[in-house]
Amino acid sequence: VLKQTKMAKAERKNSEKDKDNKTKDAKAQKVSIDSMSWSQRYDFLMENITVEPMLACYIIPSVLASLATQNLNLEKACRVNLGYSKEVCDALTERRTQNYTFEEREVQQLVASMGVWKTMLQSALPAFLIMFVGSWSDRWGKRKPCMLLPIVGEFMTVVGLMICTFFFYELPMEVAGFVEGFFPAITGGWFTMFMGVFSYIADVTTIDMRTLRIGIVNVFCSLGIPVGLALSGVLYKKIGFYGVFSISAVMYVMALYYGWKKVKEPKKIDVPTLPNQPCAFIRDFFDVRHLMDTFRVAFKQGENNRKLKVMLLMLVVMVVIGPMHGEMNVAYLFTRYRFNWDEVDFSIFSTYSMVTNLIGTSVSVGIFSHILKIDDAIIGIYSSMSKILSSFVYGFAKTSLVFYLGAIVEILNGTSFIAMRSIASKLVPTDELGKVNSLFGACEALMPLVYGPMYSATYAATINVMPGAFYILGGILTVPAVLIFGWMYVQHKKDAVFANTKSDLESGSKPEETSVIADVILSTAPKQAQIGSPLMNGVKNKSSENGIIKEFTVTKKEDLKHVENGVINPAFEIEK
Incomplete structure (x- = not known):
């Protein structure tokens, strides 16, 4: 009995000692990071940067070419499809529209009508493919192909647009629209890129650092968009279609090289093997059983209402991402018609809007989330409220000054995307993130199919009465996001109380020495x-x-x- 007593005491002391050592090591690591100088923190940041430069070199040229692409469609609609004279089209290009309001309206309606089927092309195929891509990425542990293929698709797009520019009068507007939508669609587009990026970030970071890393990725996105917008109008004026598309092509090559050489694929232990038969990869990739497995994993029951939370987050994706895609279709047309802006005016406002959004995102991630430890759901609530309020400012704006004030009201809007991604990454283990992110990506890819035609139809129907009605529509459709984030905050508090109570009971039931x-x-x-x-x-x-x-x-x-x-x-x- 005495011998067993001594052995039991020794085992208990060793266990407590190991636990204390782990706690001390964690505290020491935290202190060492907090005590770093600014230069050391900069070095630490540089060491932890992985996909961010590649993402910036993907986003900047995409945004840079977007304004030139819209103008290419407008020019072709005026000069080729509608066959207006050089005098009329030059006046519309130079924004001398006082005597050509009818022609301006006809050109915009033709471009908006093409936007309906172009949006379907850009969204339907990626929504189908991304379901298989997410399952394949999880099974094989491959994240890099999900990030590199969309870059290849965008590169092929700008090359195709240069060909459409070269054969300007021979190829109508619809050919340029097809080129703009087809190549990103077959390679996944932005949806597959973000699915791969966020799955990769979750693979290489801890849960505690995940919100911060997702925020850093979002900041790089926010940096890339204003840079591209700021340069788009100026470069288009200076160097035209060929110059803008050539710069975009070079940046895509840089992104492809960086992703291929610098981004290291996380290692997966239990990698499956392909059967020795013809077209084995194609059969494995498009196996319907893997697609069903994606739905089973995403919607399986789990602790803390996992299934319900995943379904509600999918709804959040729809109501947060949807208005953004819808506004992108008609915002430039709206400012041309309402304020008589040209490319430079629109690019200046877009840059200003993205800079304010970047400031709000940085404050939310750096202060509210990382320092003050505010719950992700609370961040999502005030971000969605910012979007709702700004939509009314934009919709009722009669002057450029009021329209600029809308960007101040919308300053916190970008963080709802971060909050949604962070909550989702903490609900499921890393080996299931690809499947769940693929579902989110599918929802995001389907939203242009819904919001694009909805916004285009709304704008076309209200252009003579209230051109900004589509902004108010987006604000109303964002309301469910506030309710869902609020419910998730309440549930998180209940889960925390339950966990603390359980911990107290367990610690209180430990026997004395x-x-x-x-x-x-x-x-x-x-x-x-x-x-x-x-x-x-x-x-x-x-x-x-x-x-x-x-x-x-x-x-x-x-x-x-x-x-x-x-x-x-x-x-x-x-x-x-």
């Missing part, structure tokens, strides 16, 4: 006790048998039953 002897005696004692003995029903009994025990209390461990019928249950421990 003297209970080691009691455990040994109990384990070596007879397994039968008569009614009225000291071991009945956990009741303290001062009587004794054979002088072995003078006084003790039997306590119940969690989720186990009392001693019944005089039989000792091992779920009981003697405390004293």
Whole structure:
């Protein structure tokens, strides 16, 4: 008995010592990071940058070429499809529209009508492919192909647009629209890129750092968009279609090289093998069983209402991302018609808007999330509210000054995307993130199919009455995001209270040091006790048998039953 007692004491002390050492190491690591100088923090940041430069070199040329692409469509609609004279089209290009309001409206309506089927082309195929891509990425542990293929698609797009520019009068507007939509569609586009990026970030970071890393990625996106917008109008004026598309092509090559050489694929241990048969990769990639597995993993039951939360987050993706895609279709047309802006005016405003958005995102991630530790759901609430309020400012703006004030009101809008991604990454393990992110990507890819035609139709129907009605529509459709984030915050608080209560109960039921002897005696004692003995029903009994025990209390461990019928249950421990 004494020997077993000493061994039990030694094991318990070693266990407590290991736990204390781990706690000290974690605290020491935290202190060392917090005590870094600014230069050391900069070096630490540079060491942890992985996909961000590649993402910036993907986003900047995409945004840079977007304004030139819209103008190419407008020019072709005017000069080729509608066949207006050089005098009319030059006047529309130079924004001398006082005597050509009818022609301006006809050109915009033709471009908006093409936007309906172009949006379907850009969204339907990626929404289908991304379901298989996410499952394949999880099974094989491959994230880089999901990030590199969209870059190839964008490169092919700008090359195709240069060909459409060269054969300007031979190829109508619809050919340019097809080129703009087809190549990104077959390679996944932005949806597959972001699915790969966020799955990769989740693979290489801890849960505690995940919100910060997702925020950093979003900041790089926010940096890339204003840079591209700021340069788009100026470069288009200076160097035209060929210059803008050539610069975009060079940047895509840089992004492709960086992603291929610098981004390291996370290693996966249990990699499957392909069967030795023709077209094995194609059969494995498009296997419907993997598609069903994606739905099973995403919608399987789990603790803390996992299934319901995943479904609600998919709805958040729709109501947060949808208005953004819808506004991108008609915002430039709206400012041309309402404020008589040209390319430079629109690019200046877009840059200003993205800079304010970047400031709001940086404050939210750096201060609210990382320093103040504000819950992700709360960040999502005030971000969605910012979007709702700004939509009314934009919609009712009669002057450029009021329109600029809308960007100030919308300053926190970008963080709802971060909050949604962060919550999703903490709901599922890393080996299931690709499947869940693919579902989010599919929802995002489907949104242009819904919001693009909706916004285009709304703008076309209200252009003579209230051109900014589509902004108000977007604000109303964002309201469900506020309700969902609010519910998730309440659930998170309930889960935290439950976890703390459970932890307190577990810590309160730990036996004292003297209970080691009691455990040994109990384990070596007879397994039968008569009614009225000291071991009945956990009741303290001062009587004794054979002088072995003078006084003790039997306590119940969690989720186990009392001693019944005089039989000792091992779920009981003697405390004293």
